[in-house]
Amino acid sequence: MAKMNFQQMTLTLQQFWAEQNCIVVQPYDVEKGAGTMNPMTFLRAIGPEPWNVAYVEPSRRPADGRYGENPNRLYQHHQFQVIMKPSPDNIQELYLESLNRLGINPRHHDIRFVEDNWENPSLGCAGLGWEVWLDGMEITQFTYFQQVGGIDCHPVSAEITYGMERLASYIQDKENVYDLEWVNGVRYGDVFKHPEYEHSKYTFEVSDAAMLFQLFSTYEAEAKRAMDENLVFPAYDYVLKCSHTFNLLDARGAVSVTERTGYIGRVRNLARQVAATFLQERERLGFPLLKKGVEIDG
């Protein structure tokens, strides 16, 4: 089988998870550090309603920017994210089958589930699970959510996060992320090297800390104002903006160690409030997805 390019990999995973009754959605259009922060995960993992979704998430980590020079570290990488709630009994088998579809036959490799418990304190999230190793390389984060936005998860969602660049560099046997084939002769570097450089330069050298501090406060205030109107989704957008703004400030070295805890706490409080309000709003609507007759079993 020919080695899959990046685009084929994405299409294959979308196709596979669509067959497992996941709705396939497009990336969410607000900057974020991980697919978990997409409201399709963060909010929908809360409450009793069943939910199955799959999407690609471009994830921004300003501090990881390396001006397009490091073969492994990126300002923005791609996660392929799957949420299944409640977690199906055969979720591990489904995941392994998805690897098979990508051309990874376990008989020729060493695939392991190595304990890794995931926490995101700034969003009040915690889960238990594994990192999945393919011949010693971590290619996937596999988590059973126990808590999201400070709320216990009932039922529990299984979250599968594929690190697309990692997986692709293995499948295509490339040492440098910029040499990956995106599609038919178009390399990853052709698409992303230029923005990697510019975002790194902006993040570390050009960004205006005073303006960013101001933005943080403005976004925070607007999040609260939206929440006062019980407008959960707009409020959450501003929480995401706060989070990204903070990450920019942090990468710029503009946040002192003592202030850091304070900013993370402010984002966490907002996230918790949004989570609680979302649950109330869904309850007020009578948890509509429960009524769709979607069967919930173990």
Added chain:
Amino acid sequence: MAKDLLLEIGLEEVPARFVRAAMDQLKDKTEKWLDGSRIGYKEVRAFATPRRLAVLVTGLADRQADVSEEVKGPARKIALDEAGGWSKAALGFARSQGVEPEALFFKELSGVEYVYANKSSVGVDTASLLPDALPSLATSLTFPKNMRWGSWELRYIRPIRWLVALHGSEVVPFEIAGVETGRTTRGHRFLGADATIEEPAQYVGKLREQHVIADVEERKAAIVNGIDGLAAERGWKIAVKEDLLEEVLFLVETPTVLYGTFDPSFLNIPQEVLITSMREHQRYFPVLNAEGKLQPYFVTVRNGDAMSLDVVAKGNEKVLRARLSDAKFFYEEDQKVAIPDFLAKLENIVYHEELGTVADKVRRIRDVANKLARKLRADESAQAGVDRAAELCKFDLVTQMVYEFPELQGIMGEDYARKAGEKEAVARAINEHYSPRNAGDTPPESLVGAIVGIADKLDTIVGCFSIGIVPTGSQDPYALRRQAAGIVSTLLARELELPLPELFQLALETLAAARPLKREAYDVLRDLNEFFALRVKNVLADQQIRYDVADAVLSAGCADVRRTLLRAKALQDESEGARKEAFRPAVDSFNRVCNLAAKADESRQIDASLFADPAEGALYEAWQKAHGTYAKAVNEAKLEEALAALSALNGPISGFFEAVMVMAEDEAIRRNRLSLLANIADDVKSFADFSKWVG
């Protein structure tokens, strides 16, 4: 007829570090249940892999044993009512024992008649107990971290995916979290298939057919053999750390050992960096040559067979290459930064909100370390070394390498300092000051490292105590016990004359000079003394000192840790074998002296002109001589000689007690005699409280 019993709990991959404890627990709880239920059995064996916990009971009795016992009830006068019938108390007793009132009878016990019931219960079929007992057994296992899954409320280590429960050839029916029992187990994830088990005894064999080695010791032997074989074949020494072997053991169901290689140019990075990267991040075993030098190879264990082993090796090599490239990058980048620039960054790292930045901590360490060096009269070059090493002891915390590999703190500092041209003693002390790093580790070898190490640990402990962080029970988040034990073992190993109370005082004054104390100094010092007394007691126990000897010696205080241990050893020597009986009379004399001395006043004045009996003068003379010898011996840390000097007083003490009445009528004479005894008691009690000596 006895049958075998099998219970297998099939799970998604259990964290490797929890598997063995869970297996032991399953075995233990099974045995306890069988014993408590009076069900006979031949043997209980437990099995575990990442995906299963199992227990196999052979020769399980078909029925519970019958029991018959007499149970005592209320006394006769309470058991009968006024009309001579059974009282409410007696009826209640009968009911509680499950017998009819007619079956009650009387029996005398120590002259009182009591009502008794003959309680016998006939054992029931084991088979009838299993459907309730096995699920409670399985769900009674406790784990350090639990999770929920799907829509189930059960909290368990990982989701349960299948259950095998067989009593003989019969399935024991029950369900846990929606999973029903059966006779089908699952084989290796990629090599095996489901397998049907007809009889419990087939368990290990059926799994072996499906490429699962269920027996832990057998699997471990397979890994060790694989590693040894590779080492012999290639002429390597493979550094197998027991804890990593244990982890790998519970990451695989079928182990196959393989090796990979990395570019020899990476060997320019310090060996510790490479080893940490291989061990901690990749769970690889490093490879050494016969001389113990690291080689550009690594050994890993695949969960599977030998198919496409080259692909697996190649994949692992790729991962390691990326990791080592990162390490090399950090190593080179770090060396582009001057040490003063790293030190400046410490000003921005909060050590603890209430204890300041790391730079603040370093200033305190430096201050205390310099004072300790002067106290110890260290020579000039050692004093200069202490000052510089203390200043540099934390700079590597802000290097990229330590940020990536926190366990390399100190090790990188040493390497970078040496490369930056620091003196050898300084570079070495930067690493050593963290020692002992764990329970099995040794204290710093060099004086400079020992002094900086004590100053650092002291600042941590005293700082924490000063803001109310005092370890209680199992709560010791800052590992203060380990650090205190580290100070004690350093004082002992390097034979440093630094009394603990002086150390506490010094560290506390330094802290108070930098920021106002949150607690009263008096309270902090009291807590510190208590805390360290327990650490010293543990050290004595580690040195095989008998508990009564330790108690006796610790009653005389432990300010000087080294002399406390030597006192304990001297007393222990006198407490063994034939010497014990020879020593006992001296202990009796000491105790008698100390008891009477309690009645003496504070003056300690002795007037020789008041001696009425030659035995008094003889004891006084003997003590004056002994006192000088004792003080000199203690000063020279020759505690056996010190104890011998005290023991030599036994004869004169006995003579004294035979000849005179201490509590004489004449007050002046009485006080004089008590004062003589009190002076002797002061010496004796500064060695030990001999009343705690068991003999």
